[in-house]
Amino acid sequence: MLEEKEISQAVISRLPRYYRYLQDLIEEGTERISSRELSSRMHVTASQIRQDFNNFGGFGQQGYGYNVQYLHDEIGQILGLDQEHSMVLIGAGNLGQALVGYMNFKRRGFVFKAAFDCKPELVGKKVGQVVIRPMSELTTLIDREKIEIAVLTVPKGAAVEIANQLSGTCIRAIWNFAHVDLPVPERIQVENVHLSDSLMKLSYQIRSDDMNESTKQ
Amino acid sequence: MLEEKEISQAVISRLPRYYRYLQDLIEEGTERISSRELSSRMHVTASQIRQDFNNFGGFGQQGYGYNVQYLHDEIGQILGLDQEHSMVLIGAGNLGQALVGYMNFKRRGFVFKAAFDCKPELVGKKVGQVVIRPMSELTTLIDREKIEIAVLTVPKGAAVEIANQLSGTCIRAIWNFAHVDLPVPERIQVENVHLSDSLMKLSYQIRSDDMNESTKQ
DNA sequence: TAGATTGTTAATCGATTAACAATC
C-alpha cells in the first residue's frame, strides 16, 4: 500500500538529508515545521520538499505543517531504518577496518556479522566486534547467516571475481568501494562509493575556478 | 578558451567514469573507439557520450571515432589530473588514516602534506608519509605550504568549527566526510562523501524490493 | 568516391518550480 509507482533516484538521494535535518530538529525540541521553514534551513525550495514527501503519500496537514517526529519516523521507515541489516566486510584493509569500526552504522541498525580477507596473515585478527576469516568461508557463511549486505573493499582486480561469487548467494545488496562497475544479477542492488571519482570532481572544481580567474580579466 | 559556459553537474559526474574506461582501453592496447562501441561497453547511449564530450569542444573525428589516448589525456586535463594537488588530513581516526595510506590518490597526483588531530596522544604518530600535528598548527601550515584541499574526517560536532577556521585560509576545497553540511564562503568548493547517506540508499533499495515482492502476489 | 561516425540541432522526456484550490 505504501508504495506503488517507481520513485525517482533523485528523490531517494534526498531522503537521507531530510532525515538528518529532522533528527537535528528533534534534538532542538522542535515539534512542527512547515515546508517553507524547512526549505530555508536546507536551501531547497518548499515546492520540492512537498513534492518529495507526496511521493509517499502526504505526511503533513494543511494549515499546520509537518509533525517533526512523525515525519522523521516515516522517512526512517521508508529508508528501511526500522529494521536491522546484517553485513559482511570483504577485504579487511585500512578502509575496510575503518568501516567495521565505525559505530554510527551500528547505531542505525547496520551490523557487521563477519569480515573476510584473502591474506592468511590477517585471518584470525579481530577488527571491531568480528574476527577476520578466510575467503573460502565467504559464501557458506553468507547463506547460513542470511546476510543482506556485502561491503566490498578489495582491490579492483579482485572485485569482479568476488561479485560473481556473491551472485550465487542470498546477498541482497553490495556496497561497493572497489573502483570498477560490478556485473551482478538484477536482484542484487549495487551502491557504488568511488572515492577517487569524488576526488576528481573536486579537482575539476578547483581547475575550473582557475580558468574563470584567468579568463575574467 | 577551453571552457566558457557552465558545464552541468551531471556531465562532470560522468567524467571520472569515462576516464576509468579509457584507462582500461589503453591497457588493452585499443587505439581508437567510436561512441557506439564505448556506449555498449559503458551501458549509456552514444548520444550522451557525444554530447558530453562536445561540452568541451569535440575530441573526435568524423568517420574515425575517438583516439583513446588523446581522449584520455584531454579528460584528465579537464579533471585537473595533470597537476599535483596538495592535501591535508584533518581528523586522524580510522577513516582518516585509511585515506592517507591509500596509494591510489598519490598515483593520481593527490599528495598528503600533513595530518592533524586534536587528540594529544595521536600527535607525533606517523600515518602514511606524514606525522600527525596538533590542531593549533593547522591554519598556519595550510597558508605556508599553500595547501589546496582539506580532507575532513572529524566527528559531526567539530566539523563546522573547523570549516570556519578553514574559511580564513588559502584552502581551495574541502573533501567532507563529516555528516553535516558545511557553511563556507563561495570560493571554497565542498565535495561531500556522506557514507551513511549512501548506506541508507542501499537500505531503501532492499526495503523497496521487499515491498515489490509482497505486493506482487 | 563511398562508408563511417562525428558534431549539432531538434524532439522527447523527466524533474523542478510555481500557482492555487482544498482543507485543517
Place this chain on the structure above:
DNA sequence: TAGATTGTTAATCGATTAACAATC
C-alpha cells in the same frame, strides 16, 4: 470564520535521446 499551509495540478526548465547534415 479567517489564516496558514498542505497536496496537487500546471508551467517551466534542463537533461537525455533521436535524427541528420557535415566531413573525415
